[in-house]
Amino acid sequence: MARVKNWQLGREMSYWYPESRPKKQFAAIFDTNKCIACQTCTLACKTTWTSGRGQEYMLWNNVETKPYGFYPLGWDVKLLAELGSQQWNGSVYEGRTVFEAARPGERALGWRPGEQDYAHPNVGEDDCAGNIDKGAAFAGVHMAWFFYLARICNHCTYPACLASCPRGSIYKRPEDGIVVLDQSRCRGYQECVKACPYKKVFYNPMTGTSEKCIACYPKIEKGLQPQCFVNCIGKIRLAGFISQPEDANPDNPIDYLVHVRKLAKPLFPQLGLEPNVYYLPPVHVPTQFSQQMFGPGVEHAVREYMHADADLAGLLGLFGSTEQIVPRWKRTGDFVYGLAEDGTELVKVPLREPIHERLALDPKFDVMRTNCP
Amino acid sequence: MKSSRIVLVVSLTAAVGLPGCSQSQPIVAPVEVVVQPSTVELPDDPLDARWDSVVAFPAALIPQDMVEPRQLRVSTREVRVRALSDGVRVAFRLEWSDATRDDMPMPAAFTDACAIQLPAAISADVPAPQMGEPDRSVEITLWRASWQATVDGRGDTIQDIHPNAVPDHYPFEAASLESGSDIQRAMQQRYAPARALDNPMSGPREQPVEDLIGHGPGTLAPAATTSSTGRGKRVADGWAVVVTRRLPEGLASGKRTQVAFAIWEGGSEEVGARKMRTGWAPLLLEVKP
Structure with missing residues (x-):
């Protein structure tokens, strides 16, 4: 085990390999408050890859309803139970990561889903789990809550799948930090499936090898965002590259939301993988739940989101506004600009879309427009 | 082809131990194999009656607990080894107890398997028994129950695992594509990335065995070709498997090399480094007068 720096934990930690960060690190931000669980992202990925x-049961991208839904079944709660109660001290994690909690003879703490655990994605998770008191909808606060959690591979800085592979069949691409599994080398031991806490590596029983999300790297190489990003109906996603906190560039939209405004939070940072998909936490979820899932600072993030200023609101408007990766951004007046590295304009988005009122009665033809396109 | 009677001797070192043997049995015992002249083929069926006359060696298995992921629990304790040679090839018959047949390829399911390991070069200074060393490789032949099932006729579709499964659609089976055409097969290949990259693991298989080369833990790689053959069958309390491979280069009658064995019990989630294994055992190819 080597000692490596994990900035999400505020401390060093143990990892199977020494720290070796890529030249650039692929990262993404998902706005949980805008996701409607339409699963268009899921199908975009499914049909592409x-x-x-x-691969019938594989969902490299999935959307599940929290806290009731899982894919595979119980992926997070099972591991949290295995890990046991752990503590944060402010922004410093004082508990054990999956690497530090590894059992004798293992490289990481993990568990392996059975076939049935993959069998029923989304089934029943939106069903009402209990009675809602009459009038609850008008009480001003949610008596019952849920939110949609869209998930892909986190292309972690310290991937557990990579650490656990005894053959070194998994690697991070040095040019963009995307975690890929070498299909010519894998022998299907499923150690990666067991070790990945997010359960985003899948065993293919027909080829006898494991497979995973590749962040659509052929698109990334062309400066384009992955399929699940550009097909998102709710425009909840933004892909880009993240810097280390000390190198944060406010002009970089990912850096701005993660490091500068501290609005976007990693998923289960306490597990120690330094995941690179970040989430704008749901605004209506009990803080304790959000803290467990997204780490410290969620209260700040929710507060900032609820009272978004022009810069923040404008930047969120860039989500889903172009297929191209937006490495730079700026706001000028009522417009937000997505820029290339050289400052070239890629996309221009108004801070507020103009409102057009469309009368129900068409005065020219004197017909009702109701239900007409 | 020599017409003399050739005896292949498999013996085990005292260090490996022989649990299950009575005190009256010698620690190192020969396996005598009478090989008919060139017209006689080595039996490839583990249930072939000719194996009954070959002395079996009980090889004690120990957990692979040297490298992560380690096997920390004792499962299969012993493999009984018989061996025959016709002077060109050598056939090993391995038999071990295993209450469950594990040969289905599924998530979190693992296959029963066995392997035979030999040093790539005959030398008194043998490579490390743990998959060899960087400059001293080992040759391994691996048999898997899941591959045997495929060779025996099980298909590789989801319906072969779950007969009632109903996949919606495979793009490479679109009506607009002529079934079996080059375009159709190329498209199907693209949706099986391991096959597209010629990973020998990924099938389809003609043999239930694979020849491999090892240069140390984690280095296992397919040999240029698999020339070995194999056949495994369920027996009363487990598996009996015959693996036939070429004789190690330079192993003439009367000379020795080393051999090691490994067993995976799929039902105990044994796969890869999680296995029961032996250390090196002397292997003697002997000519009987």
């Missing part, structure tokens, strides 16, 4: 034999 996993339509083959042996």
